[in-house]
Amino acid sequence: MVYFLAKTDPDTYSIDQFASEHHTVWDGIANAQALRSIRAMSPGDRVFIYHSAISSGKGQPGIVGLAAVASPSRDEPDDPKLAVIDFEFLRKLEPPTTLHEIKASGLFSNWALVKQSRLSTMPAPDAFVKWMRARYPGLV
DNA sequence: GCCAACGTTGGC
């Protein structure tokens, strides 16, 4: 089981919307590097859901929940260069783990989340998963 | 609201 991280602008699609819908099609990814992560996902993989700071004004950027990959990725019908995938809501992570805390830990300064702020979808390294398990007992 | 990073587009 592989862990990934996917960003969303909470004003566009928030963790609470996702929690109430329970299933969602994760679309709107256009960046080639992010698409590679989407295509690398398999059913059962886990995805940390991250709220970016964009246009919200309130709340800090950070990880707010966990999803499970619920389908293989597939081409976007209108544009086969793009890909979409289904996510199933698993849980919110409260309190959130902020980008500030991730940076302040000093453990993940080589991770794309820290080094490449504009990347929206990426794998999560094993060390980060371990670190998160210590913060949220029972996280699977 | 501003700006840095960086991806994309289009003229040559």
Place this chain on the structure above:
DNA sequence: GCCAACGTTGGC
């Protein structure tokens, strides 16, 4: 194929 101009993302 290069690169300047431009657009977008996301942190602050």
